Amino acid sequence: MSAGNAVIGQSGGPTAVINQSLVGVVEALQASIAAGEGKVNKILGAHHAVAGMVKDDYIDLTTRTQDFLDRIADTPSSALGSSRDKPDAAYCKRIFESFAKQDVHYFFYAGGNDSSDTCRIIAEMAAEQGYDLTAYHVPKTIDNDLMVNDHTPGFGSAAKFVAQAFMGDNLDNAALPGIKINIVMGRHAGFLTAASMLGRREGKNDGPHLIYVPEADFSEEKFLADVERVYTQHGRCLIAVSEGIHDSDGNPMMTKLQDEVEKDAHGNVQLSGTGALGDLLAGLIKTKLGEKLGQKLRVRADTFGYLQRSFVGCASAVDQAEARQCGREAVKHALAGEHKSGSIAMIRKPGDAYEIEYKRIEIKEVAALTQHLDPKYILDGCDIAESFRDYAGPIVGDLPVVESF
Amino acid sequence: MSAGNAVIGQSGGPTAVINQSLVGVVEALQASIAAGEGKVNKILGAHHAVAGMVKDDYIDLTTRTQDFLDRIADTPSSALGSSRDKPDAAYCKRIFESFAKQDVHYFFYAGGNDSSDTCRIIAEMAAEQGYDLTAYHVPKTIDNDLMVNDHTPGFGSAAKFVAQAFMGDNLDNAALPGIKINIVMGRHAGFLTAASMLGRREGKNDGPHLIYVPEADFSEEKFLADVERVYTQHGRCLIAVSEGIHDSDGNPMMTKLQDEVEKDAHGNVQLSGTGALGDLLAGLIKTKLGEKLGQKLRVRADTFGYLQRSFVGCASAVDQAEARQCGREAVKHALAGEHKSGSIAMIRKPGDAYEIEYKRIEIKEVAALTQHLDPKYILDGCDIAESFRDYAGPIVGDLPVVESF
Incomplete structure (x- = not known):
């Protein structure tokens, strides 16, 4: 796959740490660019998630400084803006048109179960249409109701x-x-x-x-x-x-x-x-x-x-660190190229000491399902x-x- | 005046710092006892304010440690319990009976405008009945609506x-x-x-x-x-x-x-x-x-x-320190003995730097009035x-x- 641009979006209800995940994605992509890996050129933030993608409304994050990103990470709510739109086929088509126009081949989407479903639909449509897209869901929800995960960023x-x-x-x-x-x-x-x-x-x-x-x-x-x-x-x-x-x-x-x-x-x-x-x-x-x-x-x-x-x-320090790591893990798996799509899940290791393992899973394992x-x-x-x-x-x-x- | 016991009560809606005022009163009274001034014997906390006084329901605070008091001070809400009762003449008579029985001659009451009015009524009734009582109101209200005061403990x-x-x-x-x-x-x-x-x-x-x-x-x-x-x-x-x-x-x-x-x-x-x-x-x-x-x-x-x-x-550090000081100031004026009653007011000094002066005023200057x-x-x-x-x-x-x- 040749180098392309990356889009990151934040979907659904904001949390105190969804900006940690945003920054985790951005800094991992910046690191890849700095290392000359030749996979990503530009890092684009979708303004108001899918609602921005269909309007070519992106914020360029490629050269944002670590200081600035750290302040964004420590700020609650979704800094890029969010959306509750649920894309249908026509909506997704417009997203692809925008992605093609912007030469986007990596897509990262932070959100809960509805949002992971949106990510899944876009990934599947891309595959059907032969559009070269690697799409990763980054978990987020204060409701803590994503399947597979021990818990989700935002809950803590x-x-x-x-x-x-x-x-x-x-x-x-x-x-x-x-x-x-x-x-x-x-x-x-x-x-x-x-x-x-x-x-x-x-x-x-x-x-x-x-x-x-x-x-x-x-x-x-x-x-x-x-x-x-x-x-x-x-x-x-x-x-x-x-x-x-x-x-x-x-x-x-x-x-x-x-x-x-x-x-x-x-x-x-x-x-x-x-x-x-x-x-x-x-x-x-x-x-x-x-x-x-x-x-x-x-x-x-x-x-x-x-x-x-x-x-x-009032953020939990553990929650902040985990949300950041989820963003970095999504980039790690996306750039590795082994799977065209996936979601990051947090699995608690057995034993008395609290320790989390980050694991790539299929999006369909979490999409539109509710953990109780x-x-x-x-x-x-x-x-x-x-x-x-x-x-x-x-x-x-x-x-x-x-x-x- | 011979040595007597002191009662402190917390009235009206709790705040994040009303326990600072409680502890300010208690530690100043403890200091007087430790210095052998011979004014106060026991320090009693009225359980649920006036509602406790009429039932002889007191908590002995005389020998509580500074460590314990510091933890109480840092805790929101009214540690002694509060009340919204407004004493009438019969109610006040029962308070005096309790005070006489407990040998109480100092009364400190932390609260807002309704509570300062309660303090005023008790002080006046004591004077009318020839009961030797020194009664001080300690300001408190998140509404910040006490007259004379630049602002009140709890608001910040x-x-x-x-x-x-x-x-x-x-x-x-x-x-x-x-x-x-x-x-x-x-x-x-x-x-x-x-x-x-x-x-x-x-x-x-x-x-x-x-x-x-x-x-x-x-x-x-x-x-x-x-x-x-x-x-x-x-x-x-x-x-x-x-x-x-x-x-x-x-x-x-x-x-x-x-x-x-x-x-x-x-x-x-x-x-x-x-x-x-x-x-x-x-x-x-x-x-x-x-x-x-x-x-x-x-x-x-x-x-x-x-x-x-x-x-x-989520307490303001300035608010915490000021609330504590209001409690100490009330004790200072009460033990000085110059006035049988009063309220502590926070006055902002003129000038660019923020500085507060603590001043004794008459209770009637704040009682039942609202600052806008x-x-x-x-x-x-x-x-x-x-x-x-x-x-x-x-x-x-x-x-x-x-x-x-």
């Missing part, structure tokens, strides 16, 4: 935010006792909601006292019974609820609320960017338990929202087992220390 | 959280353009909402592009015109809205939403712990501007909620002037650096 930092948020809100709830509900992101996977337990201290009766993930069916009756039990026992109750909870028929609790359910191009229900679910659950408790638990019952709900993926200054929280972590449908710490603790890293009487 | 850390949240959400909004509303705390004062502008970078077109504070009347018509103008110009719009916005008749926008407005013991409307205001405003934009601005218009709302006052790991954002900072009812940085910047301290293309 979002989980750190959620853990620190619950640590503080637990102390707040202890100071002014009442019932407090916090809605956590994660769509159909409960990993991020489960991370709410990471700041709980032994013997301190810390919240969250109840945790509801989408992997367990949600029942209003059981929820109310759980809340009443905890409140009666402790005089307060802090609750973590995944935005994706659903009843036993699979109907999201959110659909019971919104007159007109808004869906995006991927057919996903809008779960974030509204406080509706939290307010529904708070209203339910007030209506059904208010009289029983006392007139002065304080019931409040917060929805953490976009802060979980974009807050500045292992049922072994879910206790009675309303709590997360202590053993979840062994899984998520090393990814999140050290949490601040708090003290109480 | 909450403002830092809000600034970092907007820095991240601005990058998120740039990556996936749309209209995004974030609801910020502050009740009737706009300081915290104004702090959303502190992370804006020069020449980067950063949001928030619109900022609405309670010090300017809110009109739906102007709001919609502002949003349309910004969105048409920039293709996106990030908006900071205070929870306390109201129409020109003074009606809070929240009362237009809630069938039954919940009020607390102080007659305050429930503004926090619900996503209703954000969802109302998002719905308004979708309904009124959706067709005009395009079918794919993304409108989202987040309500920052309790995270602003309790998030672990200076109108000079409010631009056309929908933005905050750059000069607000000179005011709030030194209190918040350095913010993380972000980079973009």
